Amino acid sequence: MTATTAPTAPPHRVAIIGAGPTGCYTAQALRKMMPTAEITVLDASPLPYGLLRNGIAPDHQGMKSVSRQYDRVFTAGGVRFVGGVRLGEHLMPQDLAAFDGVVLATGLERDRMPAVPIDPAARVIGAGRILRLLNGDPRLAGDPLGALGEDLVVTGTGNVAVDLLRLVAKTDAELAGSDIVDDARDRLALGAVRSVTVLGRGARSAARWDEAMMTELCALSSVHVTIDGEVVAGDPSARVRIDIRFDQPLAAVEAEGGSTVVRTTTGSTFRGDALITALGFVSAVDDLIEETERVLPVVVRAGGSSTGALGNLAQNRIAAKDAAARIVALLASDDRLPRDLPSPAAALARGWTCFEDWQSLDRIERERAGAHRCRRKLTSESEIRSALATSGAVLPQLDVRTA
Template sequence: MLRKVHALRYRATACELLGVPSVSTTPLPSSIATPEIRRSVTATTASSIVTPLRWCSTNSNSSNAVDGNASAQTSSSSSPAAASQQPKRKVQIAVVGSGPSGCFVASQLAKRHPSLHVDIFERLPVPFGLCRYGVAPDHPDVKNVEKQFMELFQSGRVSWIGNVSIGTQIPVQALLAHYAAVVFATGAGGLKKLRIPGEDLAGVLPARSFVEYYNTYPFPFGSPRFCPFDVERTKRVVVIGNGNVAMDVARVLAGSYKYFCPTDMNCVCLREMMKNKIEMISIVGRRGVNHSAFATAEFRELTKYQEGHVKVEVDPFALDAAIAAVPEGKTARAHKRMMELVHQYTVSEEAFAEERAQRMTDSEGIPLPSAAVAQLNAPPPPSVASSPSDRTPSVRADKRGPCTLRFRYNLTPVAILPSQHRRNCVGGVLFKTCRTAGAKSEEGESEFCVIPCDLVLTSIGCHAESIADIPFDHKAGVMDNVQGRVKGMPRVYCSGWAKNGAKGVILHSVVDAQETVSHLLADMEAGLIPTDATVVDEEQSPPPQQQQREDEVHVTDGQLQWLKVESQAAGGADTSKAVPPAAARTTMAGKYGLVDYFVEKKLQPVSVAGLQRILHVEHQRGVDLGKKAEKIDTTRDMLDVALGGDVGKKADERIRRITPARSDAMMYLKELLDDDTDLAPLAHELAKDMPHKLAQQHPLGRISPGQL
């Protein structure tokens, strides 16, 4: 009996978070409330009344279609004649992933169809994906789109549901049972590997691990409190890949920590970057300079970045040949402008030839007789000694020396070599070179060279992660789809990097979202997506075994028809007279149909009201630290803040380190002293009477971060 009471209390809490109306005024929808649940909820009505929260919306004027349907069900239960006057339930669409792509899909759906309601599901307690955890902290203008997304969540047409993982906590078939269609915009969470010897050495890590570190990707998904490498020992860095992510990490490692203090960079990262003494960063590309993956604006920003402290150098190349070789996807004018800009920072041919002669090795990484890796075998310099006492006393600990950014091309990594002094750590990277600039690595006469380094960051791309029951193309690293339609799964779509792979910038997601939404709406007009509830009543449903066999037949028919529609759409045939697939069974209850999953899995969904509490605490924490914002670094703290009330208040005090109570002696401080009195002597006296824990939390003489 006690276990049943706890289950009922949790159901009441879940219903409150879901925005389900109070049991004293409006019952749960019949599609999600069994007779046993109704009797249990009715029995506890007298002892506990739940005041509902609006789901993912703070606008009191906005209305939810399912709320209106629930109230209509109450009247229809008392009067059968009123059932015919029941307002039609809006078409429910589910979007999985609240990054830029998912938000753009929801925005396009709400804009282009007035009878749609969109629910966005997010694995984390906070939305925005790449905007929040992928964009560099010194690019706040790129994050301005977050304000547009917040307005979308509060419009009443789109609901955001955080801390819910689709595919693990809630199966995909459960979404299809309560939604007309499902759109996956889950991004590209998988990382590509070099698959070369030595990749498991200490000091070899993906560049995204460092990006997630300084962007405070929350625990347990990330480790924002621990730097993934030893900053104090690092003097030389090799970044394999030259895309925008490589440019971001190079800019963070090359610059001074003071440049990032006003941003929302992780304070733990700022403290680690104070130890930064990196002198050389090599950004290596496998192909020629004409195939550079970075944008012109990114390179121009790097050339003007902390001038006098950061120096940019590029391997020499033939400008005319590079301009003539226009890569696919670029215009000749833009490509020429970028090549002319990059060519201004090339080193001389003599210096390049001398440097290459010193680094030449054989295919095993053994130096040629001319001496190749003297720096690799040399002892570490005194400035990177393990203990602070070994440093030169004349050098300040926080002083940042100059740093050189070197762009290298036509180098393919062959192996990662260990250090001669620490065999389990990286000491250099063996590359295979090509004599002809712009030629493929497999062509022409190959040579080998070694670039010494203490850290290797790989930025060679990423791929989408497979989701249970969703067809996946492992070779391409994307969901198996045709123009956004997932193959073999009616009413399932994909968009963004899950559809096309990890390429392009945030604004490219707009065009891709428009294409996916256009196909979804076209299928809806063709009758392939239901616009009303099509599920049969529970009393008329066949036995479970028979129902399972029939569902298998229906799904097979739907898959065959879906493939037929895909081929017709690809050939430009008319699909307006297509027949809806038999597998299109949905209650059209939307998120209300998932209440049982929330209760069974004991999930804690986060609404927009909870999201606003999280963002408010992060902003206030930033004010305390004298910066724009300071992100919360654990999902547990986010969930506590999102709950509000006493739990949220305690979490706020814990995160911001606010003293919950003062010593009694501090209450009389204002009456005992004048405004001109020096408080330092009295503060020391009062500290003797303060509780021990309170004194530990607030040590005397500590300078607040805002005064740095």
């Protein structure tokens, strides 16, 4: 009698949608839990690291240095980066059937707007949009946003609001060593801002900013900061006057005589050239997430797409480990025989970049850094592709069945 050998299932293929901190931490955790898995991390941006590159303030380079840890995720083998592939445009949910499991780490990239009546003529700008412009997010290339104005109103008392205040107030010398995009800084005319009124919805004790970040802001020479009328930092002659008011929930945002007028439930009125919202973020791809969950059998949400909050890097890591453990458990319960999964090569080949491209671009950005900057970023897809062509990079066709 001839012995028969049971068929061996091939390595699991896992797609992670989103190459930000949560996506990278998920790939790292999955690699440890499933050493033989073939992991592909896809992102709408042609460059990796999402929030780390495009959302964290450009003067906080210490936080951004964690990218070196993410680099090792992609250089150690078994994990590949595919950039410039947007779910719903270049890749549809059903195309992900080429993978055994999918982790949705799409993050939250849209600024949350106030849930109050807003006059369409009022100038309302998301703080996240401003930070992404100052960080050179290539997906915002061509964004028409211009000078913010001299007098601003900000709603929100979290770290994003403090980031914005600090970047408005810092001098050229104080931005030394950052990777702020100077063209965007000039276009937004941050140096022309003279006053910022910050409105908190709740009491002072409910402020969500880190005290260390507020201390950093108050230490700047160019600010005069008051909280509910109490002077906490600076001289009245400082370039930027920051007036923080608590217990001022918004009631309406109107346009009047060229100004944006903010009315609160206390009956107070605040005028400025623009209202900047720093109220957190929401998903821009909810419909696609739900469609992916509907058409595929093994799908797990991770990070912001699951919790509705961005979280800090430590929280991202915890969320990623949880998502990795869930996807491993789901795949372990799949007693499948070997099968020839379809390849999404045709869908992915349009406009994608790989990790080797990012390594070339990282070097190019650092080499072209001007005085007092750690890098000069490539801020559009055309710039990125031109730089890659100059570097001699060749973009091969993608097949997920090749390592």
